[in-house]
Amino acid sequence: MSIVERALKRLQQSGQAAAAPKPVVAPAERKAAPAPAVPGPPRDVGARRPIGNPEKSVHIDFEKLRHAGLLPPEHQQREISHQYRILKRPILKHAFGDEAQSAQARSALPRSLMVTSALPGDGKTFTAINLALSLALEKDHSVILIDGDAPKPQLSQALGIGGEAGLLDLLTNSSQSVESVVMPTDVRGLHLLPIGRRSETATELLASARMRQVLDEIEQLDGAAIVLLDSPPILLTSEAQVLASLFGQVVMVVRAGGTPQHAVEDAIGIIGDGPRVGLVLNQALHDSAGGYYGYGYGDGFLDSIKSEKQ
Numbered sequence: 513m514s515i516v517e518r519a520l521k522r523l524q525q526s527g528q529a530a531a532a533p534k535p536v537v538a539p540a541e542r543k544a545a546p547a548p549a550v551p552g553p554p555r556d557v558g559a560r561r562p563i564g565n566p567e568k569s570v571h572i573d574f575e576k577l578r579h580a581g582l583l584p585p586e587h588q589q590r591e592i593s594h595q596y597r598i599l600k601r602p603i604l605k606h607a608f609g610d611e612a613q614s615a616q617a618r619s620a621l622p623r624s625l626m627v628t629s630a631l632p633g634d635g636k637t638f639t640a641i642n643l644a645l646s647l648a649l650e651k652d653h654s655v656i657l658i659d660g661d662a663p664k665p666q667l668s669q670a671l672g673i674g675g676e677a678g679l680l681d682l683l684t685n686s687s688q689s690v691e692s693v694v695m696p697t698d699v700r701g702l703h704l705l706p707i708g709r710r711s712e713t714a715t716e717l718l719a720s721a722r723m724r725q726v727l728d729e730i731e732q733l734d735g736a737a738i739v740l741l742d743s744p745p746i747l748l749t750s751e752a753q754v755l756a757s758l759f760g761q762v763v764m765v766v767r768a769g770g771t772p773q774h775a776v777e778d779a780i781g782i783i784g785d786g787p788r789v790g791l792v793l794n795q796a797l798h799d800s801a802g803g804y805y806g807y808g809y810g811d812g813f814l815d816s817i818k819s820e821k822q
């Protein structure tokens with residue numbers, strides 16, 4: 513059985529177990545799940561300065577997002593919020609470390625995370641938004657959510673910021689400051705970076721060396737922020753492959769019963785050994801009303817299977 517096949521099987525098994533009111537997590541993660549809030553780097557939270565352009569503050573319209581299918585139906589909100597609380601713990605741990613590590617080691621950890629999948633429609637944007645909202649609830653952290661899906665800038669459209677300057681503008685114009693285009697929101701801790709103005713060369717821009725610089729500048733806006741990028745699908749675009757190499761963590765969304773296994777394997781092969789890859793099994797369970805819920809997170813799990821194999 514291949515690495516991915518085994519990872520998915522274990523995730524699926526844990527997903528079925530979650531039909532009981534237990535959290536849906538991969539066995540490797542289950543041990544870590546009850547851990548209390550992950551401590552962030554030592555800093556004065558109260559003194560944190562606001563980030564982004566205050567003149568561009570955005571109202572997050574939850575109803576509109578729900579209508580666009582990017583938030584769960586209200587009757588599933590509680591369960592799904594619970595799944596995201598579990599999903600974010602290992603992500604935070606790998607972005608900010610723990611008290612066993614020195615402050616210097618912790619400050620060097622990559623705080624950027626790419627949400628991707630093998631194919632379109634697997635649930636990248638759904639996962640990116642719900643994960644960002646969950647991360648924004650963290651008292652000690654904030655989140656900068658970037659729309660990096662130039663072919664399908666669904667995030668910018670759903671949030672009503674499709675016409676605003678954003679990532680592509682930063683990539684084309686080095687004199688444009690990151691601070692001027694990052695948009696604060698009325699959800700505490702949540703900031704947005706829209707895709708920006710359409711560009712014929714978006715693919716090349718996203719895969720350019722400048723993207724690394726821009727990502728660094730975004731990370732530097734707030735040392736307590738996690739930077740989340742909603743990306744294009746790995747197998748259909750060439751820029752997603754280059755993008756993945758810039759990120760410390762990659763969340764690979766797998767649509768349960770939808771994404772073909774060979775596609776997941778190919779995508780993971782393309783991402784390579786650079787970033788940590790966690791699998792999220794999306795839409796794993798159906799409730800009686802016909803909706804979807806259920807997430808499995810295989811964070812660290814691919815690593816452990818890989819090392820088993822070596």
Ligand SMILES: Nc1ncnc2c1ncn2[C@@H]1O[C@H](COP(=O)(O)OP(=O)(O)O)[C@@H](O)[C@H]1O
Nearest residue numbers: 580581582632633634635636637638639795804
């Ligand atoms: N967990 C989920 N529960 C309900 N609907 C979902 C879920 N994940 C994705 N969807 C729906 O599936 C469709 C595709 O998801 P989306 O996030 O847009 O995929 P992608 O960004 O990978 O193209 C959307 O219409 C979205 O509403």
Ligand SMILES: [Mg+2]
Nearest residue numbers: 636637661666
């Ligand atoms: Mg999308």
